[in-house]
Amino acid sequence: MxxxxxxxxxxxxxxxxxxxxxxxxxxxxxxxxxxxxxxxxxxxxxxxxxxxxxxxxxxxxxxxxxxxxxxxxxxxxxxxxxxxxxxxxxxxPDYPFLRAHHNKSFMEMLRYQLFPQQARLLNTKICGTVEDLKAADLTEQQYVIKSAYGAGSKHVKSAAGKQYLIGIAEKMSRCFDLEDIASEYRRRIFWPKYKNGSLHRNKFIIQNFIEGLKGDFKVLRYGRRFYRLYRENRPDDFRASGGGRLNFALPDSVDENRLLSFAKESSDRIGTPLCSMDIAWNGTGFILLEFQCLCFGPYTAERSDHYTVYEEGQWKKIYEKCNIEDVLSEAIHQYIHQIQKV
Ligand SMILES: Nc1ncnc2c1ncn2[C@@H]1O[C@H](COP(=O)(O)OP(=O)(O)O)[C@@H](O)[C@H]1O
Ligand SMILES: [Mg+2]
Missing domain, CATH: 3.40.50 (Rossmann fold)
Structure with a gap:
């Protein structure tokens, strides 16, 4: 092979x-x-x-x-x-997961295919231009808006109401190419009946704001091995990612085995050998906020003193320092073995 x-x-x-x-x-x-x-x-x-x-x-x-x-x-x-x-x-992983890497626009489209129930809950709208958002049907509720590109919550904001949301979206999606801007204005001024082109073409998404989150969980899957940690929100902020408040001890309010079972079901559905998941617990259920299937940060695995496996119907902790190259190769090998059988 x-x-x-x-x-x-x-x-x-x-x-x-x-x-x-x-x-x-x-x-x-x-x-x-x-x-x-x-x-x-x-x-x-x-x-x-x-x-x-x-x-x-x-x-x-x-x-x-x-x-x-x-x-x-x-x-x-x-x-x-x-x-x-x-x-x-x-x-x-297969091409769609490369396309979805660092690209929330395609990742949210995949969510509609893989997790339709969660997609309905989040009701994500995927916009190519700010004009798309202006034309969308929005209510005065609280939304989260995310640039398609970005990590560590850098381009993730929340906003209530259409006007405020559009203001943020305008900033997030603005194109800064001066030549492009100049020629667009030339056309707008000198070409009668010209239909304006957009100067806000950096794609972004908006989705329902999930109330009451104190943090989220990062779960990494390398084949049969699961690694996890808890990320507390930044102070007075709804965002956890990028805040650096990482803890391998999980809060008592969450059942670790249920968290891992949710991560297993989600990544089984995604079907790639490697998977990084940001998972929220809103007090009643888990929500997969984000997933990446290649090139994600391995901190959660590299710094963990154990991994967890699902064997004979239960979760078992195995204490072992992670050799990431070994762990990755084993996961890929098992995946190849599995796809060869079908
Ligand atoms: N729909 C949402 N409702 C409430 N909080 C959210 C929502 N989506 C994301 N968050 C919070 O924002 C953080 C960043 O979001 P995420 O989509 O993971 O972007 P990034 O790629 O920047 O990590 C998450 O860690 C979570 O705390
Ligand atoms: Mg994230």
């Missing part, structure tokens, strides 16, 4: 907390060794070294992603991965 591991232009693959300030990457050579131990032929290449003429039938492709501003380099990765899929490769 053949595995091709694709790294970015700096030779980075995924990320680790060990080297966050130099080149944040996993140890690709160690991952190769893990796969070779399990009998795979393993090649490591940069995206730019992909051979476009060969067939990729029978090759499993593991690849990294990017969160560069404006997602310019990421769009190049998307081109390549879609192409490799067209050429017969089994890309892990």
């Amino acid at each position: 053949q595995i091709l591991i694709l790294t970015d232009y700096r030779n980075a693959f995924y990320s680790s907390t060990r080297n966050a300030r130099t080149l944040s990457t996993l140890d690709v050579a160690a991952i190769r060794t893990e796969f070779e131990k399990r009998g795979y032929q393993t090649a490591i290449k940069k995206f730019s070294e992909v051979d476009f003429s060969q067939s990729y039938a029978g090759t499993y492709v593991l690849y990294t992603s990017s969160e560069d501003r404006g997602l310019k380099y990421k769009s190049y990765i998307e081109d390549l991965i879609l192409f490799l899929k067209e050429k017969g490769a089994t890309v892990i």
Whole structure:
């Protein structure tokens, strides 16, 4: 069996907390060794070294992603991965999950497909321009608005009422290309009956505000292993992500096994070998706020003193320091084994 591991232009693959300030990457050579131990032929290449003429039938492709501003380099990765899929490769994770990485617009679309009940609860509207929001049917209730791109709550805000929401959306979606702005105004002034083009085309989403959250849970799944931590909201803020108030001890108000069972059901439905989930508990039920299937931060696994597995109908804690390369390779290997059977 053949595995091709694709790294970015700096030779980075995924990320680790060990080297966050130099080149944040996993140890690709160690991952190769893990796969070779399990009998795979393993090649490591940069995206730019992909051979476009060969067939990729029978090759499993593991690849990294990017969160560069404006997602310019990421769009190049998307081109390549879609192409490799067209050429017969089994890309892990599948292309839609790359598309959804660092892209709340597509992630929320996937939610409608995978979790229709939760989608109804959140009632997410996905907007390509601020004009889309202005045309939407909105009430005076509290909403959450999120730029399609962004992590750590950086571009997540809450707002009550249409006018206030539109004000925030205008700022969030504004395009700053001066040439673009100048030529749009030229057309508006000099072309009679010209239909205005939008100057607010950075996509964003709005959804119902979930009341009463004190924090959320980060659950990472690597195959059979689950890691989790609690993130308390920032002081006087509804947002947990990016606040740094992380705790491996979970609050008493939440049943850990129920949390893990919810994470298992959600990630089984998503169906990828690796999954990071932001999960909220509103006092009566769990809500999956966000999911990512590649290149997510491994802090929760790397810093945990144990993982949990579901075996013989129950959750069992196994105390072990996480060797992330080993854990990732095992998860991918088990996934390949599983998809080969069907
Ligand atoms: N619909 C919502 N209602 C209430 N709080 C929310 C909602 N969505 C997100 N949050 C809060 O905002 C934080 C950031 O949201 P998230 O969608 O995870 O964005 P990011 O990619 O920036 O982490 C979450 O950690 C959670 O605390
Ligand atoms: Mg998040």
